[in-house]
Amino acid sequence: MHSVDVIVLGAGIVGASTALQLQRKGLDVALVDRRQPGEETSYGNAGIIERNGFVPIGFPDDWRFLLDIALKRSPAVNYDLRTVLRIAPWLAALKRQSSRAGLQRFAHAIDSFERHAVVEHQVLAEMAGCEAFYRKTGWLHLYRTEAAYRAAETERHFARIFGAEYQELGPLEINELEPALLADSCQGVYWPESHSVSSPGGVTKAFARAVVEGGGRLYLGDARRLSRSRGGWAVATDRGPVRGRAVVVCLGPWAPDLLKGFGLRFPMIVKRGYHLHYKAPANAVLGRPVVDMEHGYVLTPMEKGIRLTTGIEFRDRDAPPSPVQIGKALEKAKEIYPLGVPAESEPWMGARPCFADSLPVTGAAPGEAGLWLNFGHGHVGFTLGPVTGRLIAEMITGQDPFVDPGPLSPNRF
Template identity: 40%
Template sequence: MDDVLILGAGIVGIATGIHLLRRGRSVTLVDKSEPGHETSFGNAGIIQREGVRPHPFPRDLQTLLQVGLHLSTAARYEPLALPRLAPPLLRYWWESSPEHYRKVVQSYAPLIGRSIITHTDFIEACGPEAESLISRYGWHLAFRSPEKLEKEARKAQGDHDQFGIGFEVLDWPALQKAEPSLLGNLAGAIHWTDPWTVRDPGALVTAYFNLFEKLGGTFIRGAATGLSDSAEGWRAEIAGRQVFAEQAVIALGPWAPDVLDKLGYRLPLFVKRGYHMHYGTTEGASLNHLLLDPEVGYAMAPMARGIRITTGAEFAERDAAPTPIQLGKAEAAARELFPLGERLDPQPWKGARPCTPDMMPIISEAPKHQGLFVGIGHAHHGFTLGPATGELLAQVMTGDETAIDIHPFRMARFMGG
């Protein structure tokens, strides 16, 4: 029997395993897919140190109308999913009020503050395999209108003053110097200087998984059919095999409710789906750094496989058929800014971001079961926060003092506690 059983081999599960192995615990990691090949695989590749403000629900009428009428590229919804999504989305809207949101940011900022620190730890431990994937330049938040650039610059200055986030404002000539292949139609950009970008997120998670195995961790590929506590601790059946451990961690991202519901935890979780596609370039063009076009709602990033476009949020059922409408709109908008070539993937990649209504992840022990821990609900920042979440879970599980206060991330907050 192992000390710990971890369900979910995305970046959170792998990171938790690494931190536990370093503390002398024996760990078995389980997933139905190859490690790091689900939500961790398809993001824009930002270790988002500047992301102290999680994505709130829009509250201005113009944005709500654009989403409601399916005019927005940044967000769309699937009408058939609304009956089930309505309760958590209503709470999401409520938690996004200015008063509540200020409290969220105050709790969230210290967690984001651990992002570069914990990724640095893993990257150094992995060596050249991981280091070669990293750019420390930061990324560009680009704007088409001078007014919106100026407004964002004021917000960036506020985040610099309050949280120490580094940035510089680039006018169009400065942005064009950094990105000579841009075609125009931009007023300039905020250059966030603190975050790092990754040219192949899936490869970085694979490097972390290799570290997990190097430290002595065990991986079993297969779906865990149930998780239950027993006299021996925690038990799961994987590929017809009974696995036992003293402690268990649920790090299943959008699939966590499949296990948690059966244990009596009906949490107000929902998913934001997203898509990506890789493109070639024309006319010898190159994109040096990630660029996000917030006035349309997509990101464009140089990746190992080509230029990756990632879409905004799609509010839909987790397992519903793909509807990559946003990708088509994002592609058209990106071609106005950059000489994209042909599509390189046979079909768009689709993933699901696990979300909570208050925009903060769950990082805690389960309130009704001893020895059961949960790390889920990171929304847009799962890739950024995976190693930090693993650090905090391992500290709690081994009785160490946590690097930051994790009380705001307790599961019990959704159960009246």
């Protein structure tokens, strides 16, 4: 049996970042996943490191948008009715969190973490030698109607409070920034302090390689086989059992599968999403991620082409793919950008682990010595992975956390 200081379960961006941050504290680490690093949720996102995002994806208050969702006309949301009925308590909690007081709590909490996101990414990227993936281009939010632009004023309100830079753009200014966009009737907001990457999966794999190069070990194994062992924890892997004095659960959408065996249940659901890459015409360069705020998709330049990411699908995590949103999003995307032919044959599907308050769980598991939790990052997993990784590493080593971990406490439920 190989023994380490800490076992990290899950080799997505959160797990790989956590393992690297633990190594920075001088701990011996084993990183365990059932697949190779960066091949699940961390592979398929839009690759944004946000300095905005002060308003989470909440419960809609526009009856016309709700009607479009109910009739499955909107590319932003797709659903399975049985799933919606099952998660009705979560949706009710989301509606409560969408109140003014809920938005203020979230904005103050997320600012305290996101203001460190770019720097923490830079630190780990330098350790991993993968700076080439990173781009300081910001990202662009497009609004097709005046009503949508006005509805987003709350985001700009909090940006002014917390000192996040943004620029309001008219159609001509949008085209100065992105000449290939067909945005004659659009308004935009440019967030220059946000960064992006050309391959989220590539970054995650580089972080995991850096763990191994730093003396850690990478194993294939089933996290559900975690057990207590001689005052610590052990998990079976492809190279035999691994034991650790502590273990960190970074399993994202699969965390409940493990934790329910220890009597730990959290009010988390899974939102599914899809992406497909398209070739970009030679005369239509896209320089940064662009999000269509009314239709919920993102166009972002990646190594494989222009990645079209969809909005939200409420469907059981393990149900077969139902990528109807790709077609709906593509129809809308072609109205503003001349996407070429698909660069791959099938859409990718992934799952986002989400709490109703839109914040992850980061901290010690209640009642389980040596068991630590770092999951549920929702739509900001790529942004916050290095931040919550550092936070959990400081808590495990008994150091004063560099930010207040209170808003992420597992006990808040």
